Amino acid sequence: MTQQVVNFNAGPAGLPRPVLERAQAEFLDFAGTGISVMEHSHRGKAYEKVHFEAIALTKELLGVPDTHAVLFVQGGASQCFATVPMNFLLPEQSADYVITGTWSKKALSEAKLIGQTKVAGTGDVEGNFIKIPKQSELKLDANAAYCHITSNNTIAGTQWHNFPNTGSVKLVADLSSDIMWKKIDVSKFGLIYAGAQKNIGPSGVTMVIVDKAWAAAASQKIPVIFRYQTHIENDSLYNTPPTFGIYMAKLVLDHLKETGGLDGAEKRNREKGRILYGAIDGSGGFYKCPVETDARSLMNVVFRLPSEALEEQFVKESEKLGMIGLKGHRSVGGCRASIYNAVTVEGVKQLADFMGEFARKNG
Amino acid sequence: MTQQVVNFNAGPAGLPRPVLERAQAEFLDFAGTGISVMEHSHRGKAYEKVHFEAIALTKELLGVPDTHAVLFVQGGASQCFATVPMNFLLPEQSADYVITGTWSKKALSEAKLIGQTKVAGTGDVEGNFIKIPKQSELKLDANAAYCHITSNNTIAGTQWHNFPNTGSVKLVADLSSDIMWKKIDVSKFGLIYAGAQKNIGPSGVTMVIVDKAWAAAASQKIPVIFRYQTHIENDSLYNTPPTFGIYMAKLVLDHLKETGGLDGAEKRNREKGRILYGAIDGSGGFYKCPVETDARSLMNVVFRLPSEALEEQFVKESEKLGMIGLKGHRSVGGCRASIYNAVTVEGVKQLADFMGEFARKNG
Numbered sequence: 001m002t003q004q005v006v007n008f009n010a011g012p013a014g015l016p017r018p019v020l021e022r023a024q025a026e027f028l029d030f031a032g033t034g035i036s037v038m039e040h041s042h043r044g045k046a047y048e049k050v051h052f053e054a055i056a057l058t059k060e061l062l063g064v065p066d067t068h069a070v071l072f073v074q075g076g077a078s079q080c081f082a083t084v085p086m087n088f089l090l091p092e093q094s095a096d097y098v099i100t101g102t103w104s105k106k107a108l109s110e111a112k113l114i115g116q117t118k119v120a121g122t123g124d125v126e127g128n129f130i131k132i133p134k135q136s137e138l139k140l141d142a143n144a145a146y147c148h149i150t151s152n153n154t155i156a157g158t159q160w161h162n163f164p165n166t167g168s169v170k171l172v173a174d175l176s177s178d179i180m181w182k183k184i185d186v187s188k189f190g191l192i193y194a195g196a197q198k199n200i201g202p203s204g205v206t207m208v209i210v211d212k213a214w215a216a217a218a219s220q221k222i223p224v225i226f227r228y229q230t231h232i233e234n235d236s237l238y239n240t241p242p243t244f245g246i247y248m249a250k251l252v253l254d255h256l257k258e259t260g261g262l263d264g265a266e267k268r269n270r271e272k273g274r275i276l277y278g279a280i281d282g283s284g285g286f287y288k289c290p291v292e293t294d295a296r297s298l299m300n301v302v303f304r305l306p307s308e309a310l311e312e313q314f315v316k317e318s319e320k321l322g323m324i325g326l327k328g329h330r331s332v333g334g335c336r337a338s339i340y341n342a343v344t345v346e347g348v349k350q351l352a353d354f355m356g357e358f359a360r361k362n363g
Numbered sequence: 364m365t366q367q368v369v370n371f372n373a374g375p376a377g378l379p380r381p382v383l384e385r386a387q388a389e390f391l392d393f394a395g396t397g398i399s400v401m402e403h404s405h406r407g408k409a410y411e412k413v414h415f416e417a418i419a420l421t422k423e424l425l426g427v428p429d430t431h432a433v434l435f436v437q438g439g440a441s442q443c444f445a446t447v448p449m450n451f452l453l454p455e456q457s458a459d460y461v462i463t464g465t466w467s468k469k470a471l472s473e474a475k476l477i478g479q480t481k482v483a484g485t486g487d488v489e490g491n492f493i494k495i496p497k498q499s500e501l502k503l504d505a506n507a508a509y510c511h512i513t514s515n516n517t518i519a520g521t522q523w524h525n526f527p528n529t530g531s532v533k534l535v536a537d538l539s540s541d542i543m544w545k546k547i548d549v550s551k552f553g554l555i556y557a558g559a560q561k562n563i564g565p566s567g568v569t570m571v572i573v574d575k576a577w578a579a580a581a582s583q584k585i586p587v588i589f590r591y592q593t594h595i596e597n598d599s600l601y602n603t604p605p606t607f608g609i610y611m612a613k614l615v616l617d618h619l620k621e622t623g624g625l626d627g628a629e630k631r632n633r634e635k636g637r638i639l640y641g642a643i644d645g646s647g648g649f650y651k652c653p654v655e656t657d658a659r660s661l662m663n664v665v666f667r668l669p670s671e672a673l674e675e676q677f678v679k680e681s682e683k684l685g686m687i688g689l690k691g692h693r694s695v696g697g698c699r700a701s702i703y704n705a706v707t708v709e710g711v712k713q714l715a716d717f718m719g720e721f722a723r724k725n726g
Contacts, residue, residue, distance in 0.1 A: 005397035009404045012606055020399055024390040028383055034368035034685070036383055038565040038611075041372045041688065056714025074567060075588070076435040078602035082586030110586045197603055202401040204437060204567045204605025223445030223473045225438070239441035240560055243375055248401075322397070325404065356652060 006347040009325035010154050010300060011177065012197040013343040019251045038244040047243055051236070053323040054250035061253060064186050064209060071208040071228065072236045072246050072263055075188055077176040080193040080206065081107040083113035083226045084148070084172055087218040088191075093145040096120035096169070098138065100160075101129040102152035102331065103174060110149070120147060121164075123295070129156035132295040135164055150179035154198075155329040155338065157293040157302030163188060170214060178299045179207065180256065180341060184267035190214050191228070198299070201249035202319040204242045229284045256341065265341055272339045273298040279352040286359040290334075304334045310362055311335055316357065323351055367712040372688035373517050373663060374519065375539065377705040380391040382614045383417045402609040410606055414599070417613035423627055424616060427549050427572060434571040434591065435599045435609050440539040443468040443556040443569065446589045447511070448477035450581040451554075456508040459483035459532070461501065463523075464492040464516035465692035465694065466537060474511070476721035483510060484527075486658070492519035495658040498527055509533040509553055517561075518692040520699065521658040521667030526551060532576060541662045542570065543704060553577050554591075560660070562704045564612035567605045628704055635660040635702045635711040641701055642715040649722040653697075674698055677721055686714055714725065 001068070007014030029120040030037040033046050051072075057285040058070045075083075079182040084107075089095045089202060092115040097108040100123035111117050120140050121133035152159040154177045163171065163184075168246060170190025191210045197203035208228065214226040224230050230238050277296060280287040280303050286301045287294065305311045311334060315327045328334035339348055369378030396409050403410040407691040421433045429583035438446075447470075452458045457479040460471040463486035474480050482505050486498035503510060510529040515522040516542045526547075533553025544555040545669075549555070556574045558649065560566035577589040587593050593601050619628060622649065640659060643650040643666050650657065650666045668674045674697060678690045702711055 007398055007402055009402065009407075012401060012404060012603065014402045015399065020391055024387055027387040027390060032680065035370055035687075038371055038375060039372065040376050041375060042566065044372075074439070074442070074605075075696065076437070076602050078588050079437070082588050086586075110588065113586050195603060202605075202607045203405065203603045204608055223449075223474065223476050225441050225445050225473065239439050240375065240558060240566045242437075242565075242608065244565045245605065246565055246609070324398075 004322055006323045006343070006350055008323060008337045008339065008351070009326055010336065010338040011195070012079070012203045013338060013340045015201070015248070015252060016255045016342045018139070018232070018253050019248070023248060031344065032268040035245045036231060040118065042240050042243055048246050050250050053252060054234070054246050055258065057250065057253035057257060058209075060208065061180065061256060062186055063183065064302045066188055067211060067213070068209050069212050069215070069232045072241055072249070073206045073208055073231055074204065074242060076195040076203070076206055077103065077174050077193060078106065080174070080208070081110040083228070084116070084146075084191065084193070085111040086222045086226055087215070087228055088172075089145045090219060091115060094141060096141050096144040096145070096147040098133060098147065098149045098164070099123065100132060100150050100158060101156040103153065103155075103176075104148075104150040106146055106176065107150065108228050114188055118144070121282045123153070123156065123158055126151075128290065129153060129158060130290050130295070131292040132158050132160050138164055140166055140169065142167065142169065144169045146172045148172045148174075150174045152297055154300045154338070155332055157289070157291050157297045158339070159275055159297035159299065161294065170180055177340075180262060180265065181269050181299060185260045196245065196249055198338075201252050202245050205245035205249055228335070269298050269339070269341070271345050272343065273301070275345070275348050276301045276337060276339065276350050279355045281358045283355070284363070286363045287355065299338065299340055301337045301339060302328060302332075302334055308333065313362070314358055318351070318354060320352060323354065367377065367685055369686045369713055370688060371686060371706065371714070372395060372701065373564045373692070373699065373701040374558070374723070376701060378564070378611070378615060379618045379705045382611070385614055386611060390577070397443070400610045401586075403606065405600060405606050410669070412599070412648060413610050414483070414604070417616060418599070418614065418618035421572075422649050424543065424619060425549055426546065428577065430574060431549055431572050432575050432595045434573065434594045435604055436569045436571055437567065437605060439558040439566070439569055440466065440537050441469065443571070444473040445602065447509075447554065447556070448474040448593070449585045449589055450578070450591055451533070451535075452478040452508045453582060454478060457481055457504060457506070459504050459507040461496060461512045461527070462524050463487065463495060463509065463513050463521060464519040464543060466539075467511070467513040468517065468657065470511055470537065481507070483507075485515070486521055491504075491653065492521060493653050494655040495521050495523050500623050501527055503529055503532065505530065505532065507532045509535045510537040511535045511537075512710055513537045515649075515660055517663045517701070518695055520652070520654050520660045520663045522660035522662065524644070524657065533574065539591050543625060543628065544632050544662060546625045559608065559612055561701075562615050563662050564615050565608050568608035568612055579640045629725065631708055632661050632702070632704070633643060634708050635666070635706065637713050638711050639664045640702060644719045646718070646722045647726070649726045650718065662701065662703055664700045665691060665695075665697060666699075671696065673725055676725070680721065681714070681717060684717060686717065707714070
């Protein structure tokens with residue numbers, strides 16, 4: 001039998017085991033239809049039920065108000081980097097971007113190809129993205145088309161714990177790596193987008209939650225397929241959606257609901273963060289988290305060891321114990337534990353125990 | 364036990380049973396790694412092997428020349444309707460579109476939002492798309508940015524059996540519904556795109572085969588994510604790809620190779636067409652195929668019965684026998700049997716037998 005694996009991958013990430021087991025069990029015969037869910041027409045009853053349940057579950061879990069629509073599109077967050085300004089950044093306007101890491105920079109860089117932009121704030125401290133700017137540090141343009149933030153930064157290991165107040169300017173947020181980690185007030189956002197492959201499901205599905213009135217007023221000059229309005233009008237069935245990915249997302253959302261909803265998820269995630277940051281802070285300086293304390297991410301915990309050689313050894317030994325994905329992003333080095341919803345408290349305890357032992361042996 | 368289903372869905376369509384069985388068997392533990400293939404990082408060894416094998420298999424099966432790259436992107440054919448002109452239709456140019464049905468019209472309509480276009484030919488005969496224009500009927504613009512065709516028309520039931528000669532103008536083809544049905548000369552195309560959900564795999568994956576030099580010379584003003592050149596330079600790993608969909612495509616291509624490659628597929632597909640069109644033509648007029656004989660599709664066989672009431676009854680009775688998906692597209696009515704690669708000769712024989720019986724009873 002294969003060793004039990006604890007998956008700390010940054011994304012695509014682990015999925016809840018009961019979800020995978022259910023998908024496997026009904027893989028060849030979905031809901032007694034005799035065929036796989038991925039063999040069903042996206043216009044047939046069997047798939048449509050899954051599709052609309054996934055939308056309804058998202059609304060229920062996040063408390064999405066009637067002013068907003070839940071969409072499933074393709075292309076990942078990287079495509080939203082382009083389609084957000086294509087829809088909402090009109091020629092005479094400028095959009096604000098708060099830069100807190102690699103993904104914010106990529107979003108800004110695509111927007112610059114579409115229209116005018118301003119940097120409204122940064123998480124950069126002497127070349128390292130180790131903080132989240134405070135409200136008082138933001139230079140917000142009161143006339144901006146929107147203000148864009150990256151709510152959680154997978155590479156830097158930082159996270160917005162209080163979303164900025166942008167007044168009457170629409171707030172747009174990339175929640176790819178921390179959607180569904182706890183409840184949020186969706187009404188505060190003009191648009192939220194999130195690649196599914198961290199907290200929602202497999203890669204290839206992008207969740208978008210958008211203010212319907214805003215989408216209706218967006219650019220009509222861009223291709224129909226890239227208008228959020230198109231997908232609102234067609235319930236995300238304008239063209240063939242990634243049906244199997246949406247089905248998996250639906251199972252993940254079902255599981256989330258069954259395990260206490262977002263309040264349950266938040267409780268578990270805070271406990272996981274407490275354990276892991278505790279292991280770092282209690283190591284007498286063997287492990288160091290470079291991130292400012294109030295900006296620490298509860299999704300991606302980054303830490304350094306006394307040397308790169310020890311970091312390499314740490315990753316190697318952890319892998320032997322079935323803990324995978326602990327190498328930091330290639331652009332920054334170090335170590336990183338991504339502890340999305342599917343990583344259990346037990347899994348995090350196992351890592352913390354190993355960290356303690358490793359520090360004792362090598363400290 | 365569930366009745367054996369024969370799946371004539373137009374797409375998402377059936378997948379080969381051995382492929383589904385293999386995916387199910389390794390769903391929880393891919394290649395002895397202890398986790399699902401969809402839980403692997405797209406930058407890890409386990410997934411990368413799948414990814415590059417899918418590309419290599421496509422090259423091998425289709426005989427893709429070194430001048431062309433094989434890409435996996437997201438968004439389906441509907442997104443390529445937009446990204447093709449975004450990349451290749453520059454402001455001072457015009458692109459030719461041959462209109463042979465709903466999907467060609469949609470492709471044209473997106474292109475019109477980007478630049479200038481001309482209709483170079485049509486399959487329309489008095490309001491119905493029942494033919495494929497002959498070479499002599501095309502009005503090709505020798506200076507066109509490219510000439511776009513839809514190789515197989517799922518709704519109309521027509522198919523290009525000889526691709527047009529566009530001289531030095533790049534030929535762009537939507538092969539969503541007939542890629543991999545037989546060998547083709549890829550060198551004749553500037554770009555081929557195909558949503559996976561008919562012959563290649565589940566929905567959510569789009570295969571693109573593009574002339575590398577042409578892609579390198581395409582527009583640099585569009586968002587980076589929409590440039591084919593971006594995906595060429597990054598081996599379709601610029602952003603997180605739909606990893607599970609590409610894995611399924613890889614299994615389908617493996618299966619295709621094991622069952623005689625594209626020569627084997629062509630032989631089976633011609634046999635299936637012979638049986639099904641034989642059942643129509645041999646019915647003494649009970650079944651009628653509205654399509655001109657030399658334009659008949661070997662992927663989507665459309666046919667009418669003497670009345671709409673009989674068509675409804677036909678669909679109902681066929682469903683009771685486990686044959687699903689035989690209702691024609693909602694825009695044209697009638698019946699349609701989609702007989703993509705995964706539909707077996709046996710499955711088509713079963714349908715032909717039922718058609719004979721139904722005609723005898725109701726003729």
